[in-house]
Amino acid sequence: MISSPFVPTSFWSAFGPGLLWAATAVGVSHLVQSTRAGADAGLALAGVILLALILKYPFFEFGPRYAAATGESLVEGYRRIGAWAVWLYFAITVSTALIVQTTIVLFTSFLVQFLLDAGLGVRVPLPVAATGLVAACVLLLRIGRFHLFDLTIKAVLVVLTLSTVSAAGLTASRVDVTTLALWPPAEAAVPLAFILALAGWMPSAIDVAVWSSVWTLAKDRDRGVRTSVAHALLDFRLGYVATGALAFAFLLLGAGVMYGSGTSFSSAGPQFSLQLVELYSRALGDWTRPLVLAAAFTTMFSTLLTVVDGFPRAIARTIGVLRAPGTVVPIDDDTGRTYRVAGVVLGVLAVVVIALYAGNLTAMVDFATIVSFLTGPILGYLNLRVVTAGNVPVEHRPGRGLLALSYAGLVLLGSTAVVYLVSFR
16 A cells, blocks of 8 residues: 555545546447447346446445555556556557457547538538547647546536436327336346346446546546545446446336337438437427437536547556556546557547448447457456455445455356357357
8 A cells, every 4th residue: 555645635536537437338338238238128227237237336436445445456466466457458558459459430520520511511520520529639638638628527517317218208108118127027138138238238237346446546646545445436436327328218118119110220320320310309309309319418528538549548557557566656647648549549540440340330449349248247357356455444345245246246256258259269
C-alpha cells in the first residue's frame, strides 16, 4: 500500500469514475443487445440480464475497491500475483481492443451518417464519419484530459437517462408481461450464441474493471484528494444500479414496440440505426425524433469516448508495470507517450477495418460480445485473487457474501463458457 499526501474529503470529490464506468457499459450492450432481446423475445431474456448483472457485479466492484484501498490499479495487483498474470491480461486486452473499438466506432458512425443525412441532407462515407469520430475523441481527451472527460460524460448521461426512462415508461403498457421469464423457454427459440452475446457485455466486459481502477486513481489526481473505499464503492454502485435500470429500459422498448409486430431488427448497420430511432420516435411521438437521434448518438459517443481513453490507458499502465516490475506506475504514465501512441494506433486500425469491412453490424457485435464472455471468467478470477491479497487491508477486503457470489459467478460463467466451446466444436 502506497502512502499518499491526499486527505479524504466528501463523496462529491470522489464522484465520477462510477459514471465513466456506466458510460462505457451503456452502449452496444444496451442500445443493440438489450433492445434486440426485447424485440425478438419480449421479456423472456429479462432473467438472463438480471443474472448477468448479479453474477458479474463483484468482478467490476473489485476495481475501485482495490484502487481506493491500496492506491494501485488492478494491473499492479496482477503483478503481485505474478508476471504471468500481467502478460495474460495484456494478451486479452490486445486481442480484444481492436474488435471492441471497431464495433463501437462502426455503430456510432452509422448514427452519424443517419444524423447528417436526416438533419442536413449530407451523405458522408462511413470511413470519413469514423475518422471524424475518432479524431474528435482523441482531441477532446488531449485538450481537456481527465477533467473535461469527466464533465462530458456526466452531461451525456443525464440526457441519456431522461430520454430512455421516458420512452420506456410510455411503452410499458404495450409490453406482453406473459413473456417474462427467468430463463427463456424452449418456445422462445433463442439461440445460445445470442444469450452468451447478451451476457458477454451485460453490463460490460469484465476487463473494464481495470479501467475503473485507473480512473479512480486519475480522479484522485485531478481533484487532489484520496478517495476512501466507502466513497469509491458508493460511486461505483450508483453507476452500476443506473446501468442495470437502463438495460431493462431498453429491453422494455424492444418488447413494447417491436415484439410480436412481425418485424425484427436488420443486421445491416444503416437499417438498424434507422429502426432504432424509429423505435424511440414511435414511443414518444414524431416531434421527439431530433431529440431521440441526439440521445442515441450521445449515448454511443460517450461509450466511444470512454473506450478511446480506456484501452490506451490500460495498455500504457500494463506496459509500465512490465517495464518496471515491483513499482507503482505514476498516474501521469497513463497519459504519456505510450497512451498517445496506443490511442492513435487503435483509432487508425479501427478506421481501416471499417473501410474494408463488408459484413453486417450485428454479426460483428455478437462476435465481440462472445469473446468478452469467454474471457470474462479468467479476468474475474484474477480480480478475485488481487482483492483478497495480503497487501489489501483486511477491513477493505470483500465480505463472505461477496466472496460467495464471486465463486458462484466463476463457476456458472466458466461452466457456461465451456459448454459453449464444446457445442461450438
